[in-house]
Structures are given as structure tokens and as C-alpha cells.
Amino acid sequence: MNGILSCYFPTTVVAIDDNVNFLDSLKDILGSKNITVKGFTDPFAGLDFINENSVNNSLAFSDLTMSGDEATSDWQSILLNVNRVHSQIYDENRFAKISAVIVDYSMPGIDGVELCSKISNPNIQRILLTGVADENVAIDAFNNGYINRFARKSSSNIVSDVIQSVNWAIHQYFSAYTSDLMKYLPAKEMNNLRDPIFANFFYGTCLNRSYIEYYMLDTFGSYLFLREDGRASLLSMMPESEIDRIIEIGIDSGEISDEVLVGLKSHEYMLVLHSRTGTLPPISSWDKYLRPARRLEGYQTYCFTFAESNMLDLDFDQIKSFSQFKKNMSEAGR
Numbered sequence: 001m002n003g004i005l006s007c008y009f010p011t012t013v014v015a016i017d018d019n020v021n022f023l024d025s026l027k028d029i030l031g032s033k034n035i036t037v038k039g040f041t042d043p044f045a046g047l048d049f050i051n052e053n054s055v056n057n058s059l060a061f062s063d064l065t066m067s068g069d070e071a072t073s074d075w076q077s078i079l080l081n082v083n084r085v086h087s088q089i090y091d092e093n094r095f096a097k098i099s100a101v102i103v104d105y106s107m108p109g110i111d112g113v114e115l116c117s118k119i120s121n122p123n124i125q126r127i128l129l130t131g132v133a134d135e136n137v138a139i140d141a142f143n144n145g146y147i148n149r150f151a152r153k154s155s156s157n158i159v160s161d162v163i164q165s166v167n168w169a170i171h172q173y174f175s176a177y178t179s180d181l182m183k184y185l186p187a188k189e190m191n192n193l194r195d196p197i198f199a200n201f202f203y204g205t206c207l208n209r210s211y212i213e214y215y216m217l218d219t220f221g222s223y224l225f226l227r228e229d230g231r232a233s234l235l236s237m238m239p240e241s242e243i244d245r246i247i248e249i250g251i252d253s254g255e256i257s258d259e260v261l262v263g264l265k266s267h268e269y270m271l272v273l274h275s276r277t278g279t280l281p282p283i284s285s286w287d288k289y290l291r292p293a294r295r296l297e298g299y300q301t302y303c304f305t306f307a308e309s310n311m312l313d314l315d316f317d318q319i320k321s322f323s324q325f326k327k328n329m330s331e332a333g334r
């Protein structure tokens with residue numbers, strides 16, 4: 001996996017094929033992997049659905065990126081930008097966002113390449129299904145940027161090929177938004193998110209816990225995780241250098257307690273600080289945020305802890321879960 005995404009959640013894949021049985025199989029296969037499939041046998045109806053639902057298909061933080069004078073404003077403004085990545089959790093329609101399209105090349109009235117060329121949202125990934133005779137067409141379409149990937153329908157591994165292609169496409173969808181966000185952040189502040197050791201820890205340890213959604217909380221590598229039922233967990237991450245900076249702030253104030261000071265200096269404890277504004281709480285109350293920490297040695301030394309979700313400034317009653325989305329979809333008969 002190349003790099004860490006700023007967020008990830010289950011999305012919808014549109015499948016267009018005049019073979020109903022194939023569409024039903026896709027729904028079963030991908031549905032078992034928390035991917036919603038919207039199938040169409042009519043290519044024109046499928047294309048209309050994609051473009052009509054692409055108007056509001058951007059992620060909530062995509063319009064928070066800055067330009068011009070804003071891009072050189074103080075770090076606090078940039079931090080606020082990152083803090084709002086997790087605002088997606090309150091959007092009940094996030095799971096309906098279209099991340100990818102799978103379309104058969106041979107369709108009545110329009111071929112798959114032409115259909116893909118008419119998709120208005122460039123961030124939607126396009127996967128073309130081909131027969132043996134169509135492979136050269138698929139290669140040309142890929143080289144011309146009309147499709148992002150293709151799979152051979154005649155392959156004996158078509159199921160695994162489609163799963164691999166869809167997983168790749170969804171990752172690319174979120175990667176595009178991550179790149180858009182990160183280019184406005186100082187590179188020196190993002191080294192941990194580009195650290196392969198941190199990435200291995202993130203994908204190997206953090207995501208091996210039945211989480212199906214995650215959202216970046218700060219540029220140190222802290223993340224909010226959600227399970228299918230909406231239960232939240234928190235990875236709080238902080239470089240030792242940042243802990244040392246916080247220690248200096250506490251000492252200069254004269255208000256830091258001995259317990260907090262000793263704990264932070266040992267680097268066996270850290271403060272779990274995640275507010276909507278990115279500001280530090282009153283120093284006299286830091287003991288409430290002190291938690292045991294472990295170390296991770298990468299480009300730099302990180303301290304981390306898996307903290308209780310109530311350490312986050314979230315409106316938990318307003319979180320929309322994937323299980324509720326699936327229930328609503330089932331009741332709607334879609």
C-alpha cells in the first residue's frame with residue numbers, strides 16, 4: 001500500500017453489464033467486502049445515474065484546501081483544515097458516494113470506452129471489462145486516459161481480478177483527495193505520514209481490528225476509526241519532539257503538575273489532545289489527558305496510544321453508521 005490515506009470509508013461501485021447474473025454475482029462478492037454495488041443493464045440509465053449523483057460526490061473536506069494568500073496563513077488555519085477531515089462521519093450519504101465504475105465493453109447502443117469518456121467526475125475510477133478481441137481497444141483507452149484499469153472477462157481468475165481492480169480503484173479514489181489535501185500542508189509536518197515504518201504499523205496493526213472507516217485527525221498521524229456499527233476508537237500519535245515542545249510550554253507557564261511533567265519527560269506517557277480548534281486545554285487540567293504511551297521508531301520516534309473515544313470532541317449521537325446505511329438501503333428495496 002503506497003502511503004496512508006487521509007480517510008477511508010465504504011463507498012458505492014456502479015456496475016454496468018447486460019448480463020443480470022453477472023451483476024448479481026458482483027453484488028454478492030463485493031457486498032461481502034463492505035462495498036455497495038448499484039447495477040444497471042441499461043448503459044444509458046447507468047451513465048445518467050453516475051453523472052446525476054456526481055454533482056455532490058466530492059468529499060466534505062475537498063473544498064477546504066487553500067489557495068493564494070490562504071496557503072501561506074498561520075499553521076493554526078491549516079490545522080483546522082485537517083481537523084475537519086473527519087466531518088464525513090456525520091454525512092449519512094457518504095456510503096453512497098461513487099468511487100468506481102465497472103463497465104462491460106460490449107454494450108447495446110454504446111461501448112464501454114465511450115461510456116467511460118462521458119463520466120463527468122474525473123475522480124471516479126473507471127474499470128473496463130473486456131473480451132479477448134477487445135484487449136487492444138482497452139489498452140488504447142487506458143493510454144488515452146478514458147479508463148484507469150481493465151480486466152479480462154475470459155480470465156479464469158475473473159473474480160479475484162475484479163476484486164483486486166475494485167480495491168485498487170477505491171484506494172485511488174481516496175488517494176486523489178488525500179493528495180489534494182496534503183499539498184497544502186508543510187512537508188516537514190507530514191513526514192510521519194510518508195514514513196514506511198509508520199505505514200506498516202498503520203495498515204498492519206491499526207486496521208487489523210474490524211475497522212471499516214478511518215479519518216486523519218492531525219498531521220502527526222492520529223486517526224479516528226469506526227466499526228460497521230459506528231463504534232469509535234482513537235489512535236493518538238505524537239512525535240517525541242512535539243512532546244518536548246509541550247513540556248517547555250508547561251514549564252514556562254509554571255502550572256504543569258509534577259505528575260504530568262515526570263510522565264511526559266519519561267516519554268512513557270503522552271497527552272491525548274484532539275479538539276475541534278486544535279488549541280491546548282488549560283495546563284492545570286493536563287492530568288485529565290495523560291495516558292500511557294508506547295514507542296514506534298521510524299524516521300523519528302513516535303509515541304502513541306489507543307485511547308478511549310470519549311477523548312474526542314465528537315457528537316456521537318450524530319454519527320451515521322454503515323450498518324444503518326445498509327438497513328436503510330434494504331428497506332428502500334434498492
